[in-house]
Amino acid sequence: MLPILKVAMPKGRINKPAIKLLQAAGFDIPDDLDDSRKLIITVPEARLQFIMAKPVDVATYVEYGVADIGVVGKDVLMEENRDVYELLDLGIARCRMSVIGLPDWTPLLNPRVATKYPNVASQYFRERGQQVEVIKLNGSIELAPLIGLADRIVDMVETGRTLEENGLVEMESIFEITSRLIANRVSYRMKNDIIQQLCDRLQAVIPGFETLKALK
Numbered sequence: 001m002l003p004i005l006k007v008a009m010p011k012g013r014i015n016k017p018a019i020k021l022l023q024a025a026g027f028d029i030p031d032d033l034d035d036s037r038k039l040i041i042t043v044p045e046a047r048l049q050f051i052m053a054k055p056v057d058v059a060t061y062v063e064y065g066v067a068d069i070g071v072v073g074k075d076v077l078m079e080e081n082r083d084v085y086e087l088l089d090l091g092i093a094r095c096r097m098s099v100i101g102l103p104d105w106t107p108l109l110n111p112r113v114a115t116k117y118p119n120v121a122s123q124y125f126r127e128r129g130q131q132v133e134v135i136k137l138n139g140s141i142e143l144a145p146l147i148g149l150a151d152r153i154v155d156m157v158e159t160g161r162t163l164e165e166n167g168l169v170e171m172e173s174i175f176e177i178t179s180r181l182i183a184n185r186v187s188y189r190m191k192n193d194i195i196q197q198l199c200d201r202l203q204a205v206i207p208g209f210e211t212l213k214a215l216k
């Protein structure tokens, strides 16, 4: 019998598409995984055990080896710089990281930038030789320029609805974001057969997956 793979699975936005993708790849997983309050869910038929994690913690669990693999946004990987293997671009939960501000924004000396991603924002402005003060916030980032906390923000844009409804504009897109399959370095060696098998099954369905969803 194959060993069980421990999967750090984010709750929230990524959860449903990730489960649907695994199902499309032939894994026998119930639809309602995220409906319960259980944090560790074993699905023996699929030989998978899900660790239901906050999205930002997924790479931490995988780096420390308490999960063999995980599903995580590229935004988290860029911010956290964890020591894990990035195995696959799953193509789900697509959005982008952008610099955002008010339309009448004028460049200031040493402007303030609010963000949930201080490392990403610092690196972006440093590479451009711009000195900024980065302020870390944990949500509702768009508030910052509206109430005068910051001149600009670095945040995610998906549909653009949040920006539109708050009178903000996207000034520059920094990078595209999708969810990635990551693996612990030791697990990747010790459980290479099953991890590779899972990757092959996912790779076979990824190309058509988002297109199929858009057509539904």
Ligand SMILES: Nc1ncnc2c1ncn2[C@@H]1O[C@H](COP(=O)(O)OP(=O)(O)OP(=O)(O)O)[C@@H](O)[C@H]1O
Binding pocket: 010, 011, 012, 013, 014, 054, 055, 056, 072, 073, 074, 075, 076, 093, 094, 095, 156, 157, 158, 159, 177, 178, 179
């Ligand atoms: N519109 C979006 N806004 C934010 N993240 C998005 C969006 N679309 C896709 N994502 C992806 O989904 C991931 C998880 O987002 P989600 O909103 O579920 O959790 P979170 O914001 O990290 O945490 P929480 O809401 O639990 O504080 C992000 O890391 C990103 O990769």
Ligand SMILES: O=P(O)(O)OC[C@H]1O[C@H](OP(=O)(O)OP(=O)(O)O)[C@H](O)[C@@H]1O
Binding pocket: 138, 139, 140, 141, 142, 155, 156, 157, 158, 159, 160, 161, 162, 163
């Ligand atoms: O372009 P849109 O489709 O409007 O999506 C982008 C918004 O979604 C995210 O916020 P989220 O809903 O996660 O809430 P938060 O501000 O509390 O992080 C993100 O931080 C943006 O605010």
